[in-house]
Structures are given as C-alpha cells and as structure tokens.
Amino acid sequence: xxxxxxxxxxxxxxxxxxxxxxxxxxxxxxxxxxxxxxxxxxxxxxxxxxxxxxxxxxxxxxxxxxxxxxxxxxxxxxxxxxxxxxxxxxxxxxxxxxxxxxxxxxxxxxxxxxxxxxxxxxxxxxxxxxxxxxxxxxxxxxxxxxxxxxxxxxxxxxxxxxxxxxxxxxxxxxxxxxxxxxxxxxxxxxxxxxxxxxxxxxxxxxxxxxxxxxxxxxxxxxxxxxxxxxxxxxxxxxxxxxxxxxxxxxx
Amino acid sequence: xxxxxxxxxxxxxxxxxxxxxxxxxxxxxxxxxxxxxxxxxxxxxxxxxxxxxxxxxxxxxxxxxxxxxxxxxxxxxxxxxxxxxxxxxxxxxxxxxxxxxxxxxxxxxxxxxxxxxxxxxxxxxxxxxxxxxxxxxxxxxxxxxxxxxxxxxxxxxxxxxxxxxxxxxxxxxxxxxxxxxxxxxxxxxxxxxxxxxxxxxxxxxxxxxxxxxxxxxxxxxxxxxxxxxxxxxxxxxxxxxxxxxxxxxxx
Amino acid sequence: xxxxxxxxxxxxxxxxxxxxxxxxxxxxxxxxxxxxxxxxxxxxxxxxxxxxxxxxxxxxxxxxxxxxxxxxxxxxxxxxxxxxxxxxxxxxxxxxxxxxxxxxxxxxxxxxxxxxxxxxxxxxxxxxxxxxxxxxxxxxxxxxxxxxxxxxxxxxxxxxxxxxxxxxxxxxxxxxx
Numbered sequence: 001x002x003x004x005x006x007x008x009x010x011x012x013x014x015x016x017x018x019x020x021x022x023x024x025x026x027x028x029x030x031x032x033x034x035x036x037x038x039x040x041x042x043x044x045x046x047x048x049x050x051x052x053x054x055x056x057x058x059x060x061x062x063x064x065x066x067x068x069x070x071x072x073x074x075x076x077x078x079x080x081x082x083x084x085x086x087x088x089x090x091x092x093x094x095x096x097x098x099x100x101x102x103x104x105x106x107x108x109x110x111x112x113x114x115x116x117x118x119x120x121x122x123x124x125x126x127x128x129x130x131x132x133x134x135x136x137x138x139x140x141x142x143x144x145x146x147x148x149x150x151x152x153x154x155x156x157x158x159x160x161x162x163x164x165x166x167x168x169x170x171x172x173x174x175x176x177x178x179x180x181x182x183x184x185x186x187x188x189x190x191x192x193x194x195x196x197x198x199x200x201x202x203x204x205x206x207x208x209x210x211x212x213x214x215x216x217x218x219x220x221x222x223x224x225x226x227x228x229x230x231x232x233x234x235x236x237x238x239x240x241x242x243x244x245x246x247x248x249x250x251x
Numbered sequence: 252x253x254x255x256x257x258x259x260x261x262x263x264x265x266x267x268x269x270x271x272x273x274x275x276x277x278x279x280x281x282x283x284x285x286x287x288x289x290x291x292x293x294x295x296x297x298x299x300x301x302x303x304x305x306x307x308x309x310x311x312x313x314x315x316x317x318x319x320x321x322x323x324x325x326x327x328x329x330x331x332x333x334x335x336x337x338x339x340x341x342x343x344x345x346x347x348x349x350x351x352x353x354x355x356x357x358x359x360x361x362x363x364x365x366x367x368x369x370x371x372x373x374x375x376x377x378x379x380x381x382x383x384x385x386x387x388x389x390x391x392x393x394x395x396x397x398x399x400x401x402x403x404x405x406x407x408x409x410x411x412x413x414x415x416x417x418x419x420x421x422x423x424x425x426x427x428x429x430x431x432x433x434x435x436x437x438x439x440x441x442x443x444x445x446x447x448x449x450x451x452x453x454x455x456x457x458x459x460x461x462x463x464x465x466x467x468x469x470x471x472x473x474x475x476x477x478x479x480x481x482x483x484x485x486x487x488x489x490x491x492x493x494x495x496x497x498x499x500x501x502x
Numbered sequence: 503x504x505x506x507x508x509x510x511x512x513x514x515x516x517x518x519x520x521x522x523x524x525x526x527x528x529x530x531x532x533x534x535x536x537x538x539x540x541x542x543x544x545x546x547x548x549x550x551x552x553x554x555x556x557x558x559x560x561x562x563x564x565x566x567x568x569x570x571x572x573x574x575x576x577x578x579x580x581x582x583x584x585x586x587x588x589x590x591x592x593x594x595x596x597x598x599x600x601x602x603x604x605x606x607x608x609x610x611x612x613x614x615x616x617x618x619x620x621x622x623x624x625x626x627x628x629x630x631x632x633x634x635x636x637x638x639x640x641x642x643x644x645x646x647x648x649x650x651x652x653x654x655x656x657x658x659x660x661x662x663x664x665x666x667x668x669x670x671x672x673x674x675x676x677x678x679x
Contacts, residue, residue, distance in 0.1 A: 443543075
C-alpha cells in the first residue's frame with residue numbers, strides 16, 4: 001500500500017446562512033493517485049477542496065495531511081497541497097509571468113537566487129519560459145492555466161488540486177492542460193480534479209469519487225462507477241455509452 | 252488597455268531600459284523640480300537632451316504627439332490664460348482684449364515647461380517595467396514610518412492586474428446591454444447603475460476568489476525583497492543629471 | 503473569518519478600488535454636452551465602501567502609482583508634471599475627500615441619506631482643493647476658475663452621487679463588509 005497523504009474523518013461544514021456544505025465526509029488519499037471528484041454544480045466539490053487547503057474551517061471532524069492536523073499546520077499544508085483555482089484570471093497576482101510564479105516563494109521568504117532558479121525551472125518545465133516577461137493578462141487561456149499550475153508547482157507540492165481545470169478552454173488549450181496534468185501525475189504528484197465534465201480525464205484517473213448534497217455517494221475505480229455517473233447528474237463519457245468502454249480523450 | 256493608455260512600457264535594451272530604476276526615479280524628480288525654476292535657454296537646451304533620449308527609447312514623434320493631444324489642449328489653455336492676464340508692453344489690441352509681449356513669453360514658457368516634464372515622464376514610463384516601478388516604490392517607502400511598504404507593493408501589482416480585467420468586463424457588460432437596446436434608456440442614473448453595479452459585483456466576487464488563491468499560496472506581509480540590477484552606467488548617468496540640473500537652475 | 507484573512511480581504515478590495523479609480527478616468531457615459539466621467543464617483547464609493555482608513559490608503563496608492571510614472575491619470579498621462587499641473591488640485595483633493603466621506607458615512611451608520619450627505623461633502627472638498635489650484639496655476643480669476651473648473655461638472659456630480667448611493671446599498675450585502 002502506498003503512503004497515505006490525506007486522511008479525512010467525519011468532516012462536516014455548515015455555512016453561516018445554514019446551508020449544509022459537507023456531511024460526514026470520510027476518505028483517505030494515497031500517494032500517486034489520480035482522483036476525479038465528480039458531481040453536479042452545488043454538490044459540495046469546491047467546499048470539500050477548500051477544506052483540504054485550510055481555506056475553510058470545519059465544524060467537526062478532522063483533516064490530517066501527512067499526519068498533521070490542517071488547522072494547526074496551515075503553512076505546511078499549503079506547501080504540501082497546491083491548489084489551482086477555477087478561474088485563471090482571478091488568481092493572478094504578479095505583473096509578469098515570472099513574478100506571478102515567484103509569488104508563493106516570496107511569501108515563503110526564499111532568497112532571490114533560489115527564487116530565480118526555481119522559477120526558471122518551473123517555467124521551463126511547463127514550456128512557459130519564453131513568455132517570462134509577458135503580462136499574464138496577455139496570455140491565451142491554456143497558457144494562463146499552465147501559468148497558474150507553474151505558480152503552484154514551484155512551491156514543490158506533493159498533491160495538486162484542480163477545480164474545473166478545463167472550463168472555458170478551447171481544444172488546444174484543453175490538450176495543453178491535460179498533457180501537463182498527466183505529466184505531473186507520472187512524475188509522482190498526487191492529482192485531485194473536481195469537475196462536472198469527466199470525459200476529458202476519466203481515462204487517466206485511478207479513482208472516482210462521486211459527491212451529491214455534500215456527501216460522498218460512491219468511491220471506486222472509473223470502470224466500476226462509469227455507469228453510475230448519470231444518476232448523480234454527471235454525464236457518462238460517450239465511448240462508454242456506445243459500449244466501447246473508457247477511451248482516452250486525446251486522439 | 253493598450254489602446255486606451257498610450258504610454259505603456261515597451262521592451263527594449265537601451266541605456267535607459269537597463270538603468271537602475273531607483274536612479275531613474277530620483278533623476279526624474281530632480282529634473283522636474285529643476286525645470287520649474289529654469290529659464291528659456293536652459294529649457295531649450297534640455298529639450299535637445301530629451302530629443303536624444305527620445306530617440307534612444309525608440310519612441311515615434313508623431314505617435315507620441317497624437318496620443319498627447321488632450322494634454323496639448325490643456326497646455327494651450329494654460330498658455331491662453333497667461334497671455335490674457337499678464338500685463339506688460341501691449342503688442343496688439345483686439346476689441347477689449349490686449350495681448351502683451353510678456354504675456355506671450357510667460358505663457359509660452361510655462362506651457363513649454365509642462366510639456367518637457369510630461370515628455371520626461373513619458374520616456375520614463377516607456378522604458379521602465381511596471382514591476383520595476385513597483386519595486387522602486389517599495390524601496391523608497393521603506394524608510395517611511397507606518398507604511399507597510401511590502402503590502403503597498405502587492406496592492407500596486409494587484410491593481411495593475413485588475414485594470415485590464417475590469418476594462419474587458421466593462422466592454423462585455425456594455426455590449427450585452429446594447430444588444431438589448433439599453434441605448435434607449437434616457438435616465439442617466441439608470442445608465443450609470445446598469446453599467447457600474449454589475450461591474451462592481453462581478454469584480455468583487457472574483458476578488459473574493461483571489462483572496463482565497465493568495466491565502467492558499469501562503470501570502471504574508473513578510474516577503475522576499477525585490478532585487479535591483481544596476482547596469483554599471485549609474486555613476487556617469489547620475490553625474491550627468493547633476494550637471495544638467497545645475498545648469499537648468501543657473502541658466 | 504479570522505483577522506488575517508479579513509486583512510487580506512481588505513487589501514485586495516482596496517487594490518480593486520485603486521483599479522476602478524484609475525479606470526474611472528477612462529469610462530465615460532455620454533450624457534449631455536459634458537460626458538460623465540466616473541472617476542470621482544469611484545473615489546467617493548471607495549470612501550463609503552472601504553471606510554476612511556482603507557479609503558485613504560486606496561487614494562494614496564492611486565496617486566502614488568500615478569506619481570511613479572504609471573499611466574493612470576486621465577488622458578493616459580502621469581508623473582509629477584501631472585500632479586503639479588493645472589488639474590493636480592482635484593487629484594490631491596481626493597485624499598481629504600475620501601477620508602471625510604468615509605468617516606461621515608461610517609459615523610452616521612451607512613444609511614442611504616448619510617451616504618449622500620457624506621458624498622456631497624466629499625465632492626465639495628474635491629472642488630475646494632481643485633478650483634484654487636487651477637486658479638493659481640493658470641493665473642485666471644476666481645470667477646473664471648469656478649465657471650470653468652466647477653460649474654459644468656456639478657449636474658453630473660449630483661447624478662453620480664445618487665447613483666453611488668444606490669450602488670453602495672446594493673453592493674454592501676454582496677461583499678459582506
């Protein structure tokens with residue numbers, strides 16, 4: 001059994017207006033997994049992801065990341081679990097591509113020399129190096145999303161969490177991001193992707209978790225769960241519908 | 252943004268591009284202040300110096316004048332106000348208005364000085380990266396008490412990043428309303444509300460997700476300092492500036 | 503929400519208002535002979551939404567980036583020349599205006615009527631700084647400075663204040679400040 005990275009026990013969250021966000025979530029996540037968190041809009045996916053990063057505080061229950069409780073080890077958690085948000089435009093902080101990637105490292109008070117080295121490496125790894133002096137707002141959708149990934153990757157996380165990584169992307173943009181995610185998983189990162197449109201990534205996933213009304217309804221391999229998806233409001237991939245099983249999305 | 256704001260940074264590798272931004276900043280303040288007490292010959296001399304740097308910065312004369320046309324109008328205004336009010340040897344009288352030689356000279360000089368200060372600023376902003384300007388501001392604010400200079404620097408980056416996003420959304424909202432015949436609305440308050448309220452609401456909500464993204468990337472006020480890279484020409488340039496300013500004040 | 507996140511939230515909101523003030527110089531709504539430029543409305547809104555302290559920080563940062571040579575003043579110009587030029591008084595007047603507007607609105611309990619009163623005073627402060635400055639720099643008479651630098655904009659200002667009061671009332675529940 002691989003190393004257990006995240007351990008969640010009986011996690012509950014109620015919003016200030018009384019709306020129940022999460023109900024009794026129990027789940028463990030292991031190193032190297034590629035997890036799809038599926039469910040229709042409003043099923044609690046985003047709320048769940050925000051707990052992983054300590055952005056929301058739970059009412060009851062425990063989240064442990066590598067054995068440490070999240071609420072007491074915020075910085076450690078945020079270094080271990082990197083989070084790529086849904087809208088790439090609203091998570092950009094820097095004036096240039098380079099500064100944007102350097103932001104997290106500056107917060108962690110790395111020296112300038114270390115920052116330059118790490119940022120250069122991250123940008124080269126995601127083929128963004130030639131854009132380093134550009135303004136982030138002038139990039140294409142796929143480039144912006146990869147920039148957001150670079151900003152996370154540079155902090156050397158073990159788990160990378162994506163919230164709807166393919167929304168608003170054109171076909172080439174989607175391919176770019178998908179290829180990047182697959183490469184990250186192959187290099188040993190644990191991947192968690194929250195999405196209501198699972199067709200793009202289901203072939204690469206090792207595990208699917210289906211949420212509805214703030215609860216985890218099903219948890220299993222893609223092959224086992226693919227036929228159950230539509231009863232939870234998530235579209236079943238075409239290939240499976242036509243009886244061809246799960247096919248890779250990239251041709 | 253680029254169409255709206257003419258004087259944006261243009262990448263390049265000229266002497267001015269490579270100069271340490273703090274020195275450029277200091278120089279520009281010194282020159283602007285010296286200009287205020289300069290007389291016509293000195294201003295003429297400085298104009299020649301500017302022409303040289305104008306060429307070095309790779310600016311196009313016609314484009315520049317065209318983008319400054321509103322400012323020129325303001326200058327003309329300043330000129331006319333002096334011409335009409337400064338007493339002296341009457342040059343000619345038109346109906347009730349008498350124009351004096353001193354008035355023309357003084358008005359011309361004041362307008363010329365404003366013009367020179369403006370062009371100096373323009374050369375600065377076309378040869379300096381916004382991120383360097385931000386770093387310089389942070390550096391100059393450091394000795395000022397009660398000002399959290401690192402936070403100010405982050406706020407500058409954020410607001411520069413927001414500007415293109417806001418403009419894009421403003422255009423979208425305005426087009427969406429035009430498509431529904433909003434132009435027929437004559438009530439000016441309603442017109443303001445219909446443009447501004449959705450714009451504010453949308454951008455504030457996206458600001459909320461930016462807050463989360465910054466938190467998840469470990470934002471703190473205690474961050475790595477910016478780095479400055481002197482080009483090696485600073486001493487010569489500074490000596491030149493001092494000589495220039497002294498001659499501006501003396502002649 | 504804990505204080506650090508609250509602080510960060512205000513930091514981001516303030517930066518957002520800096521951007522709105524900068525862009526306000528370029529967004530014009532064409533009504534009548536003088537198009538309504540929205541910049542001073544965003545300054546007043548910064549006061550009543552962010553409060554006196556963050557509002558003051560907001561305007562100070564706006565002026566600072568303009569002073570530092572970034573093209574955020576109207577007409578795409580910037581720098582010391584602009585701040586000390588004929589229209590510099592209006593820009594500097596934003597500083598006391600946003601503080602007073604924010605203080606009054608906060609002190610009187612953020613009601614619509616108190617917001618309107620606060621913004622009226624704020625507008626007067628902007629002209630109180632802008633018109634004498636215009637007079638000194640251009641050497642025109644006081645009467646002329648008022649006719650050129652204040653009267654044509656007053657009708658638009660009234661409209662903007664009413665609009666801003668409505669916006670503030672609708673925006674506060676959205677952003678939960």
